[in-house]
Amino acid sequence: MKNESLFSLTYGMYAIGVTDGMKPSACIVNTVTQAANQPNMLTISMNRRNYSYECIRRNGLFTVSVLSEDTSGAVIGALGFNSGRNGNKLDNIRYKMLREGVPVIKENSCCWFLCKAVDSMETPTHTVFLAEILAGSDKTVGKPMTYEYYHRVIKGNAPKSAPTYQEPTPDLSGNDGESFICRVCRYVYDDPITPFEELPEDWVCPICGAPKSAFQRKGNTK
């Protein structure tokens, strides 16, 4: 079996809002799935090294904000490629605190759900939480972003902690020597007008915010 086959499974893009009891935080997952409808329940899979995992383990409550196609890659990068342990991930993110103390993300998200974990199953690396949906937004706006859209249009990838992450096979095809790849999130810069070298030194990766120095020429494995 080729691991790439797993890329044919279909996912959406979601921000998971959590709290450690002191400050709110959030992360990005693509593995939100409805598990039952009476009552409404869902599952998410989360890496046990993630800060959001610790928060859910601590108090059980979390939110799911459904990202739309209008949610920017920078928002996904800020929440998906940084850890809530290192400062406040929500500093530059629009969000609303629910009275239950967990945040919902307002960056063009379609709708949100407030969830309470009621059970879990362990894999060697990730925990699958089963949660009851306690409440949600009254309206749904915009078109939900699929992971396929995020990958194809926004040119984003899954972080290494995601259950769907697969070690990339070296891609030397179509490498004209002018494409640069971010070592953090694998975003590929190949703008035909401005060569990578001519970008200003304070330019950062539009997906994960990594500095210019985090990029390497595509196809160069060193």
Added chain:
Amino acid sequence: MKNESLFSLTYGMYAIGVTDGMKPSACIVNTVTQAANQPNMLTISMNRRNYSYECIRRNGLFTVSVLSEDTSGAVIGALGFNSGRNGNKLDNIRYKMLREGVPVIKENSCCWFLCKAVDSMETPTHTVFLAEILAGSDKTVGKPMTYEYYHRVIKGNAPKSAPTYQEPTPDLSGNDGESFICRVCRYVYDDPITPFEELPEDWVCPICGAPKSAFQRKGNTK
């Protein structure tokens, strides 16, 4: 919260192949999600009244065939709106038996995985299985079908046993009196050329195979 918000979660379309030990069978689910990558594991949610549920409980093995946009609605209907208890659902379906005794569906599917359930969690109606992926096809072909595509293009709906099913709100909008809806799968017939009444008596629903008598005029709740 409006239950319709749950429709903004993104899913694919999958055939789950099972065996009761005597004969192979299969059903359709949209809730397949990768749960871990070392080893590769996935979760599926299944109604405990489903025949396929009993089969997985009995021997643990099942397959996931990823349906493509070229998989016909009739295949989805045959597997999704009938029970394996009543005859052989695979009679008119192209499939291949794996040596492990479970079938993979060859109706334009993109790829397949052989899975073994290793754990489960219970909701009041559905069971979430955690399964290890033991093997899979070596190549992936075609474009995976999303549930959104199935609903928008093929005009199919979820069966009542699906974890994502929601009781439809009566839809009287745009009812010109010439649209007929299937009471089994809610497929809407509104062909502008051939009125429903003029269809031959042996015509069947293109999604679930129900007879003409299973249709009622849209907007008529009796």
